[in-house]
Amino acid sequence: MAKKESQGLTVKKDEDISEWYTQVIQKADMADYTMVSGCIVFKPNSYEIWERIKDETDKRLKLMGIKNSYFPLLIPESLLTKEKEHVEGFSPEVAWVTEGGGKKLNEKLAIRPTSETIMYDSYSKWIRSWRDLPLKLCQWNNVVRWEFKHAVPFLRTREFLWVEGHTVFAAKEEAEKEMKDIMELWQLICNDYLALPSLAGQKTEKEKFAGAEYTQTLEFYLPSGKAAQGPDAHFDGQKFAKAFDIKFLDKNEKEQYVYQNTWAITTRMLGVMIMVHGDDRGLIIPPKIAPTQVVIVPILTKDDKENVLKKASEIKEGLEKKFRIYLDDRENYSPGWKFNEWELKGIPIRLEIGPKDIKKDQVVLVRRDLNTKKEIKISHLKDEVEALLETIQKSLFMKAKKLLNDNIAEVKNWKEFEDAVKNKKIVKANFCNVTECEDEIKSKLEGAKALNIPFNQEGLEKNCAHCGKKAKVIAYFAKSY
Amino acid sequence: MAKKESQGLTVKKDEDISEWYTQVIQKADMADYTMVSGCIVFKPNSYEIWERIKDETDKRLKLMGIKNSYFPLLIPESLLTKEKEHVEGFSPEVAWVTEGGGKKLNEKLAIRPTSETIMYDSYSKWIRSWRDLPLKLCQWNNVVRWEFKHAVPFLRTREFLWVEGHTVFAAKEEAEKEMKDIMELWQLICNDYLALPSLAGQKTEKEKFAGAEYTQTLEFYLPSGKAAQGPDAHFDGQKFAKAFDIKFLDKNEKEQYVYQNTWAITTRMLGVMIMVHGDDRGLIIPPKIAPTQVVIVPILTKDDKENVLKKASEIKEGLEKKFRIYLDDRENYSPGWKFNEWELKGIPIRLEIGPKDIKKDQVVLVRRDLNTKKEIKISHLKDEVEALLETIQKSLFMKAKKLLNDNIAEVKNWKEFEDAVKNKKIVKANFCNVTECEDEIKSKLEGAKALNIPFNQEGLEKNCAHCGKKAKVIAYFAKSY
Numbered sequence: 028m029a030k031k032e033s034q035g036l037t038v039k040k041d042e043d044i045s046e047w048y049t050q051v052i053q054k055a056d057m058a059d060y061t062m063v064s065g066c067i068v069f070k071p072n073s074y075e076i077w078e079r080i081k082d083e084t085d086k087r088l089k090l091m092g093i094k095n096s097y098f099p100l101l102i103p104e105s106l107l108t109k110e111k112e113h114v115e116g117f118s119p120e121v122a123w124v125t126e127g128g129g130k131k132l133n134e135k136l137a138i139r140p141t142s143e144t145i146m147y148d149s150y151s152k153w154i155r156s157w158r159d160l161p162l163k164l165c166q167w168n169n170v171v172r173w174e175f176k177h178a179v180p181f182l183r184t185r186e187f188l189w190v191e192g193h194t195v196f197a198a199k200e201e202a203e204k205e206m207k208d209i210m211e212l213w214q215l216i217c218n219d220y221l222a223l224p225s226l227a228g229q230k231t232e233k234e235k236f237a238g239a240e241y242t243q244t245l246e247f248y249l250p251s252g253k254a255a256q257g258p259d260a261h262f263d264g265q266k267f268a269k270a271f272d273i274k275f276l277d278k279n280e281k282e283q284y285v286y287q288n289t290w291a292i293t294t295r296m297l298g299v300m301i302m303v304h305g306d307d308r309g310l311i312i313p314p315k316i317a318p319t320q321v322v323i324v325p326i327l328t329k330d331d332k333e334n335v336l337k338k339a340s341e342i343k344e345g346l347e348k349k350f351r352i353y354l355d356d357r358e359n360y361s362p363g364w365k366f367n368e369w370e371l372k373g374i375p376i377r378l379e380i381g382p383k384d385i386k387k388d389q390v391v392l393v394r395r396d397l398n399t400k401k402e403i404k405i406s407h408l409k410d411e412v413e414a415l416l417e418t419i420q421k422s423l424f425m426k427a428k429k430l431l432n433d434n435i436a437e438v439k440n441w442k443e444f445e446d447a448v449k450n451k452k453i454v455k456a457n458f459c460n461v462t463e464c465e466d467e468i469k470s471k472l473e474g475a476k477a478l479n480i481p482f483n484q485e486g487l488e489k490n491c492a493h494c495g496k497k498a499k500v501i502a503y504f505a506k507s508y
Numbered sequence: 509m510a511k512k513e514s515q516g517l518t519v520k521k522d523e524d525i526s527e528w529y530t531q532v533i534q535k536a537d538m539a540d541y542t543m544v545s546g547c548i549v550f551k552p553n554s555y556e557i558w559e560r561i562k563d564e565t566d567k568r569l570k571l572m573g574i575k576n577s578y579f580p581l582l583i584p585e586s587l588l589t590k591e592k593e594h595v596e597g598f599s600p601e602v603a604w605v606t607e608g609g610g611k612k613l614n615e616k617l618a619i620r621p622t623s624e625t626i627m628y629d630s631y632s633k634w635i636r637s638w639r640d641l642p643l644k645l646c647q648w649n650n651v652v653r654w655e656f657k658h659a660v661p662f663l664r665t666r667e668f669l670w671v672e673g674h675t676v677f678a679a680k681e682e683a684e685k686e687m688k689d690i691m692e693l694w695q696l697i698c699n700d701y702l703a704l705p706s707l708a709g710q711k712t713e714k715e716k717f718a719g720a721e722y723t724q725t726l727e728f729y730l731p732s733g734k735a736a737q738g739p740d741a742h743f744d745g746q747k748f749a750k751a752f753d754i755k756f757l758d759k760n761e762k763e764q765y766v767y768q769n770t771w772a773i774t775t776r777m778l779g780v781m782i783m784v785h786g787d788d789r790g791l792i793i794p795p796k797i798a799p800t801q802v803v804i805v806p807i808l809t810k811d812d813k814e815n816v817l818k819k820a821s822e823i824k825e826g827l828e829k830k831f832r833i834y835l836d837d838r839e840n841y842s843p844g845w846k847f848n849e850w851e852l853k854g855i856p857i858r859l860e861i862g863p864k865d866i867k868k869d870q871v872v873l874v875r876r877d878l879n880t881k882k883e884i885k886i887s888h889l890k891d892e893v894e895a896l897l898e899t900i901q902k903s904l905f906m907k908a909k910k911l912l913n914d915n916i917a918e919v920k921n922w923k924e925f926e927d928a929v930k931n932k933k934i935v936k937a938n939f940c941n942v943t944e945c946e947d948e949i950k951s952k953l954e955g956a957k958a959l960n961i962p963f964n965q966e967g968l969e970k971n972c973a974h975c976g977k978k979a980k981v982i983a984y985f986a987k988s989y
Contacts, residue, residue: 059630062587063580063617068630071575071645078576094552095559099544100581100619100650100667101603106543119610122582124619126604127654127666136544138581138605138619149540149549158840164552169581169650173609185608186581359639 035367039307044251048179048302055310055372057301058180065178065185072372073181073297075318077188081167083316084190084216084292091208093163093192098145100168101136106144110270113143116237120172122185138171143238143289146193147271154285156276157197163205165192181298182255182508189293195285197275199264202286206260209290210243213258216292217245221300222313222423224431225257226453226503228479233462239289240264246478246503248431249302252451254478254505257299258292295508303427304396310373311396313423314416321352321412322374324365326381338385342378342408350412370395375419376412396423435503437486444468444492444504448475453505457498459491468493468504478503516848520788525732529660529783536791536853538782539661546659546666553853554662554778556799558669562648564797565671565697565773572689574644574673579626581649582617587625591751594624597718601653603666619652624719624770627674628752635766637757638678644686646673662779663736663989670774676766678756680745683767687741690771691724694739697773698726702781703794703904705912706738707934707984709960714943720770721745727959727984729912730783733932735959735986738780739773776989784908785877791854792877794904795897802833802893803855805846807862819866823859823889831893851876856900857893877904916984918967925949925973925985929956934986938979940972949974949985959984 036054040047052058057073069077085095101124108114117140124136139145146164154162167190178184192209196202210227217223225245235242239261247255267273268284277283304311314320325339336356343354353374355365362379369377379391390408392401396419403411436447437455447454458464460480469476480500491498517535521528533539538554550558566576582605589595598621605617620626627645635643648671659665673690677683691708698704706726716723720742728736748754749765758764785792795801806820817837824835834855836846843860850858860872870883873892877900884892917928918936928935939945941961950957961981972979 059633061580061626062584062629063582063626066580066582068580069578071577074576074578095555096552097550097555097650097669099542099547099549100652101544101547103543121609122605122617123607124603125606126616128602128656129600135607136603145542145544148543152540169578171581175609188578 034364035371036307036309040250040305044302047305047307048251051301051305051309051371052180057297057310060180063185065174067180067184069188069294072318076297076300076312076316077294079316079318080216080220080292080296081190083220084212085167087212087215088165088190088192091163091205091212092161093165093194095166096164097166097168098142098149100139102139102142102145104135104137106148107137109144110238110267112266113238113270117141117172120174122171122173139168140170140172141289141291142166142168142170142191143193143267144271147267147273147287150193150195151271151273154195154273154275157278160195160197160275160285161201162195163192164194165190179298179508181301182295187294189291192288192290194288195273196287197277197283197285199286202262202288205288206243206262206290209260209288210245213245213260213290213292217257217296218424220313220315221296222315222420222427223247223257223296223299223303224424224428226431226479226481228481228503230479231460231462231465231477231502233465234477234479236261236289238263238266240266244479246453246507247299247303248434248453248505249299249508250430251302252506254453254503254507255295255299256478256507257296258290260288260290263287263289303430304423305373308367308398309371311423312373312375314375314420317373317375318351319353319374320350320416321346321376321378322369323352323354323378323380324362324369325354325356326362326379326384327358328382331382331385335380335382335385339380342380342390342405346409346412349409350416376415378412394419396426438492439488441493445472448472448504448506451506453478453503454492455501455503456492457488457490458500458502459494459496460499460502461494461496464491464494464496472504473506475504475506478505478507515845516852517788517790521731521786525783528786528788529732532782532786532790532852533661538778538791541661544666546655548661548665550669550775553799557778557781557793557797558775560797560799561697561701561773561777562671564701565693566648568693568696569646569671569673572644572686572693573642574646574675576647577645578647578649579623579630581620583620583623583626585616585618587629588618590625591719591748593747594719594751598622598653601655603652603654620649621651621653622770622772623647623649623651623672624674624748625752628748628754628768631674631676631766632752632754635676635754635756638759641676641678641756641766642682643676644673645675646671660779660989662782663776668775670772673769673771675769676754677768678758678764678766680767683743683769686769687724687743687771690741690769691726694726694741694771694773698738698777699905701794701796702777703901703908704728704738704777704780704784705905705909707912707960707962709962709984711960712941712943712946712958712983714946715958715960717742717770719744719747721747725960727934727988728780728784729915729934729986730780730989731911732783733987735934735984735988736776736780737959737988738777739771741769741771744768744770784911785904786854789848789879790852792904793854793856795856795901798854798856799832800834800855801831801897802827802857802859803850804833804835804859804861805843805850806835806837807843807860807865808839809863812863812866816861816863816866820861823861823871823886827890827893830890831897857896859893875900877907919973920969922974926953929953929985929987932987934959934984935973936982936984937973938969938971939981939983940975940977941980941983942975942977945972945975945977953985954987956985956987959986959988
């Protein structure tokens, strides 16, 4: 028998969430640290979740007419610096290639922190006429941002994976229509697959993407008391078009600059998912994106081993067309050890079957999220599993929704604002939306910053909760990854 | 009407294949050059083919129990240099990151030319016991090899995409069994999807992978008169295990080094596909991997436009569940222009429908590969399209097989050997399999080298075709990309 020591987590989530997170990603085989500071291994357990997020996203992007492509990893310095705001935003974080094939390069090459500049150089060659528009490309790739902030696996790493969309339109309205569609897609993926509710809104001028006219985001609340920005969409207007000379002849043979959008969803969402849903026993993975949805643990005794394994196999075969299912028939581990392992790894449903169950023509279903057990007749199993997976998916979302709502503090004045940030809440405040005021808030609150200005502006009152001047918007503020 | 000039290819394939290739990849929207020397854009038309190759490969790898993962792009110099032969093979081609986030790095980081070193550093931490084996991981990613040879889009670029598999076994036999399975998978993907026959065999000692005990490959003949190595598999034995200290306790609690394999298929195969199948009118894409399998071109006249478009839409709807189909209903291009465009892009079947066809309840099917036409009753269309796609797929393979066979020259002596290389053939020769002899052959023939030693060794004769000493094997030789 393998030993049980060190199998489970040795810390509770609400006692030391940072240590809990470190243990859970390693013990549940999600990621590992590497010799490269700030870069992790995405192990199969996490990569397979990313593949599911990718597949669900990719098929919907394809239905929107957006096509996959692949542009070079390396970007010449002269290209990266073409759009002024963009380069100011990204150049402090660039990793530079200066040597290749044993020689010093004539021009430094940036590892893409994002691909606007290399893509738009091509776009400016490809786009000539209104017939060439819209041009809607994306790429699923890796990017590197050489930050010096403390790395947190998935949530902030120097290399991460994402899809970056770069779309070009003849008309502003078309571009802004797509912004809306993309933000809806991000909400669908986060709500329905990751079971992660969010705050949707627009970034302030200060926090918008380097080079965009405006940026929209989904913001998430993590039980560590910090917020995390999730997927985003940037309406670039004609800023990059002018920097990269992307023009077209319209139907009246008049030359026009194009309108552009940029948007992305990244592997950061795996970190949000782990932190929001996990508990003291380990990961909890939403059923729709779980690599394994049901694990069968047969209770093997000396006398009945073969009979139980046979029945367990039959059950597996009966379910595997419909569900992602794994039969843990290892004989050198005890059932208890297996229970702990699959709980740690967050498999939504455990199905136990032993000699007594077989006699009663039943199995025991255990919900990972609530740890509740239910005896089920084998004849009802398929329907019960299907219903239970749906229930768990919804229940995780509702629980996360409550976590989010419970941690939003509506504040009326600066005292409440400061207290709420101290108490690790997301602050919902009336705000003048002036950058100087925003700067002051950030410096007074040790980095707590404006997350976004929610699309829903109901309840806007007269005065900015910080400066007392006229409030223009309701905005969310918090410390953030 | 858009103008027709410069739409088609201006050179014939057999007159100047290098110019033909350059034109076809650009005019058929497969790739474009970039500001980064040796790196290309994979445009949607080529990327979608790669996605199909990826999907077909990935699902079979998963059935073999191989899991996807993702390891860092950047590899510290000290790791890259751990296995002596490996570093000698790769370090001349490495692109180095020396600056990050505005600072000079303490240790240079290589952009992965391949991931053995970064992966095996993790493997040595993860593998402890026989219970941890086999460990079978792969990753679909990008790699950079900073070669100075003339770049050829897809066939030789400084950055390319691939899957790299890195598998670990307790027993040599298990590893070698997987070698066989992988080589069979590569043949299946190349034969059945890319319609590309190949020469399967083992590399000579001189040409094997840096760090492997032996390397097996598929080699392809291109109508440019050069060969190209395709997918490969390397049996590494315990070489990396010893360099990276990857050991496990076996069932008898004895410490053992593991056995490892490495294997890959790359985007190079897109280049082989383009060059083998294409003709003077452009690309020819095998139906199974074609992004669009059938294009409908309605013949629109003033009087019947609506009626024809309606019928064309009905036909599309009837076929689109089963086939990848596109209705080209653009009104600002003539049918002739469209015919040329879709021929250039290599769509396997063109379906023409005009007023006269509608009266006869028929359509015209045109095969891209042979340019033959056939009138088909609409009621038989689904079956006919299905059969025709299969026929085209097989026919492309048979044609490529003939090309390969016609260009293998069996030689008996050095005179025939030299002549065959001059005539741009693949030489099949009896060979002593001594590295010094191989070196001499390569230097005498301006770089023509041993491709591989075919698995099928029927017909081995007494004397090496070069040195006249005892022949040990039959081997293939040619100039190669």
